[in-house]
Amino acid sequence: MNNRQKELLRILLTNEEGALNIRDLSEELDCAEKTVRNDLDRIEEFFLDYSGAKLIRRPGFGVMIGIGEGERSAILRSLLSSEPKSNEERLIEITYQLLTSHKAITLQYFSDSYYVPKAAIKKDMEEITNWLHVFHLELITKPRLGSVIEGTELQKRSALAHLSELIPSLSNGKNFVLDLFLPYEITTVRKALEDLRDKFSITFTEEALESLLVHALIMTKRTRQRSSVFVQESEKKSALGRKEYQYAIWFFNQLESVFRLTFPEEERIYFTWHLISSKRVDEGSEQVMEYDEEVAEVLPVFIEKMGKLTLFDFEADSVLQNGLAVHMLSVINRMKYGFPIFNPLLSNIKKMYPYMFNMVILTLEEIKSTFHLEIPEDEAAYIVLHFQASIERMEGKRDLKKKALIVCHMGIGMSHLLEAKIEQQYMDIDIVACIGKAEVTDYIRQHPVDFIISTVPLEINMEYLVISPLFGQEDKKKLSQFVKKVKQNKPDLLEQNAFSQLLTEDLVFFQLDKGHRYEVVEMLATTLVNKGYVRKEFIHSAVNRERKSATAIGGGVAIPHGNPSVVQRSAIAAAIMKEPIEWGDERVSLVFLLAISKENHRDVRAVIGKIASLSESPLVVHELTVAENYQDFLRIINK
Structure with a gap:
């Protein structure tokens, strides 16, 4: 509401003398009677969020508000605490109003x-229009009427739940959607969810509980606005037999x-879908396999293919199977019911684990047609954490003394990864849970x-350390202050040898001038085709892979790649760009197109490891971008 509307609302809330005449209100507010009537419409819409508040219009007498003292006080406090909005807050609020109007x-x-000016x-x-496309929504402008969002109710709710992502740089872990609801609404829904969890012994992750809170608040808002979702009869029947449906009935009884x-x-039914899709921490793989046939079919194939690609015995890792079974159940259900997630750690995971990220994407591509399952990169990045944790468990050495407890708010995969990384790199730490x-x-x-x-601040009378879930360099320094001995990693000569053997002079291009990353990938792939390293299909697979997810790994470096099954001889084609080029959300100066056959797949990890280490050194990247010939380029890489 604007200031005039807020003042009108304040007058009505503090009035104790019966109905107020429209003419008197127009004089007090110094505006036309028509403007007052329009403002009353806005106030009436505002009251949809307050079940105990009602605007009463009495023709010939005037208007008044019917409201309880509790809600009257809450609204007045809200009016008093109103402050000018930042550009980011304005953007989120405008989007919210458009989505709910x-x-x-x-x-x-x-x-x-x-x-602010028009x-x-x-x-x-313009910014809102572009963002809405992700949710298949259109912002339509109607002459003389204004703007309205067109799309299904499910699409609108998905956008509402992800409003914080409209300003990713601002969020910093905070969910701005909650600021759009009243404190008593949030408290009521949160308590009902916690009671649901305790009554039925459901061990939701904290992340899942927060997501359910947002969706339940949106359901409440849209139900008040009489904007319910549409559910097919067949989908209703399939939900009725689920235990989660009984949970939903109990939950809504509390809210009603x-x-x-x-x-x-x-x-x-809609909330039942959300309950089914929510991440939990208590189920083992056997329970999930018995409960969900799709997971029972997908998981063994997925783990087997990942093992063949990476040459790690993932099938022998019961911790991986347990964690991934629970996670995949949530992933498959989110895909089935159309609940996309936003992964705030996506870019960091791609940079920190480029090899494993690419192996997961490649495996998902292979199983996509078999199981009719398309998993986006936001979901894939979380799956990466499970496999990375498995590798670090296999490779880690245990010489443990101090007992440490990990507190993590991001679910099983992230917890296990953090545990594995710490135990591998710190010989005197024993992670007890x-x-x-x-x-x-x-x-x-x-x-x-x-x-x-811990990955979150705690309220305890005990010493603890807060670190990032991904455990980066700064976190290692912080943890080193807690412990005396730190495990030192030795340089891997395998990385250097594998890289040098695959990179030849005729496959390195200096001062390449291209306008788009697809052009760079196509040019390098065509070179590999012409020189007999790969079959022609490699070009299409490499460009397609790039369309699915940009392959920049940070530090101005990108590692595009194609289908290994059409590689005849393993090779790396490299390009040093004349000017940095946009590569997804980053700018890239060095491009390494990987063409490594399945027979040589042992080299993939070593090669990507070498490139990843290069990307972490800005000085080395700069030296490579100014290299004038192949000999200098190779010398800088190998030094």
């Missing part, structure tokens, strides 16, 4: 509401009694622990 809204309305609102609209609201059956924040107090009361390593 049945009517078109004009630029002038937003301009008046936020006290030009600024137009710029916001507090909000004085009746949720339609479609909302129960990986738990969620809610379990800390009970755990340390019952088990002896020397110190705690």
Whole structure:
């Protein structure tokens, strides 16, 4: 609401003398009577979020508000605490209003509401339009009426749940969607979810609980607006037999009694889908396999193919099978019900584990047609963590002394990865358990622990260290202050030898001038075809792979690659760009196109490891970009 509307609302809330005349209100607010009536419409819409508030219009007498004292106080406090909005907050609020409005809204309305020029609102609209395309929604402008979002209710709800991603640089882990709801609504829904968890002994991850909170709040809002989801009859029947449907019935009974609201059956089905798709930490692989046929089919094939690609015995790792079974159950259900996730760690995972990320993407491509399962890179990045943790368990050496507890808020895969990395690199640390924040107090009361390593701040009377879930260089320095001995990794000569053997002078291009990354990939791939290293299909597979997910790994370096089954002789083609080129969300100066056959797949890890280490050294990358010939280029790589 704009300031005039807020003042009108304040007048109505503080009035104790019966109905107020429209003419009197127009004089007090110094505006036309028509403007007052329009503002009353806006207030009426605002009251949809308050089940106990109602705008009462009495023709010939005036208007008044019917409201309880509790909600009257809450609204007045909200009005008093209103502050000017930042550009980012304005963008999120405008998007929220467009997604929840049945009517078109004009630029002038937003301009008046936020006290900014229409030009600024137009710029916001352009940004919103581009962002909505991810959710298959269209922002339509209707002459003289304004802008309105067109799409299905499911698509709109998906966008609402991901509003924080509209400004990824601003979020910093905070979910801005919650700021759009009243404190009592958040408290009520959160308590109902926690009661649901405790009553039925469901061990949701903290991340899953937060996601359910957001979706339940959106359901409440849209139910008040009489904008329910549409569910096919066949989908209704399949949900009715699930235990999660009974959970949903119980949950909505709690909300209905507090909000004085009746949720339609479609909302129960919709929430059932969310419960089915939520990540949990207590199920083992056998339970999941028995419960879900699709996971039982996909998982063994996936793990077997990953083992063949990487030459690691993943099938012997029961921890991997357990964690991945639980995770894949959630992934498959999210894909089935159309609940995309945003992975805030995607770019970091791609940079830190480029080899494993590419192996997972390659395996997912192979099984896609068999199981009709298309998994986006946001999901794939979480899967990477499970396999990376498995490798680090296999390679880690245990010489453990200090007892440490890991508190991680991001689920099984991330917890196991963090555990494996710490135990591998710190010889005198014994990770006794990986738990969620809610379990800390009970755990340390019952088990002896020397110190705690946490990914979130804790409220405990014990020394603990907060680190990033990905455990980067700064975190290693911080942890080194806690312990005396640190495991040192020796340089791997295999990386250097494998890389040098695959890179030849006729496959390195200096000062390459191309406008788009697809052109670079196509040119390098065509060179490999012409020189007999790969079959012609390699070009299409390499460009397609790049379309699916940009292969930049940070530091100005990219590692595109194609289908290894069409490689005849393993090779690497390299390009030093004349000017840095856009490569997804990054700018790249060095491109290494990998063409490594399945027979030589042992080399892939060594090669990507070498390139990843290069990307972490800005000085080396700079020296490579100014190299004038192949001899200098190779010397810099090998030094």
